[in-house]
Amino acid sequence: MMLEEFEKRTGYFPTMKEYEVIERAYIHFEGDKDAFCKAYKKNEGEIARMIQHEANMQTINEQNEIEKLVESYKFRIAELEKALEREQEWKRYEDTDNVSQADYIKLRTASGTRALSDEEAKELLFDWFGFAKEKIKIYHCVPVYEVNRHRQLRKVGELDRFPLYNATDWNYIRFDCGRMCYELKDDELRPYLH
Structure with missing residues (x-):
């Protein structure tokens, strides 16, 4: 299901992160687009909370990965700066x-x-x-x-x-x-x- 189709059927305009979670939920849903959107609207509060929670967790996990990557880059930069200092032989x-x-x-x-x-x-x-x-x-x-x-x-x-x-x-x-x-x-x- 396309994002535009979901928005048109439900009247809800999710963020891209939320829509990724909605799309995964739709893939595992037993029914067609209309049935999924109807179930979403009927049970909007509970499903929306679940989708929002999963989207938030995905964002947190991505941020943690980015922070780990940034720390590893900072460590590597510090190592390279030390190596450059030695190579340049400052006096x-x-x-x-x-x-x-x-x-x-x-x-x-x-x-x-x-x-x-x-x-x-x-x-x-x-x-x-x-x-x-x-x-x-x-x-x-x-x-x-x-x-x-x-x-x-x-x-x-x-x-x-x-x-x-x-x-x-x-x-x-x-x-x-x-x-x-x-x-x-x-x-x-x-x-x-x-």
Whole structure:
């Protein structure tokens, strides 16, 4: 029996899931289309509940299967990501044109070194190099990168890099002015490369 025939004979418009159950019930029914539809209408409440229950159970079973499949895919994806990480051989990368973390730590841990406030750092950059204070943006960290064997970079975190001052020839400030990026290290102004 076609869905349209069932709808026309009963006046009930089932979902596709419900109709699949109705069709199975019709196949096992002893009688023709008209007799089945008449029995359905006569006993609509009980049959409808039974059909709805079976359709709901079918939907729940399908959802459980889908959830199991999704979990297995998530597990497989995690395995593949781990294998890809190993294959790519990611290693810590530090641009040699920028100030190294080791040099920064040496300055930070030296006796007499003090952290500068943003205002103090801007004042120093204005006095020494003439940068407009209102255009200076002071940074307190730098990105940490890793490089793989295919020379691809990825950002994996950040390191604290507060402005520091120990002496006129031993200091550090990471800043931008306008569209230019700079590091001041030991009284030497240098471009900061991203």
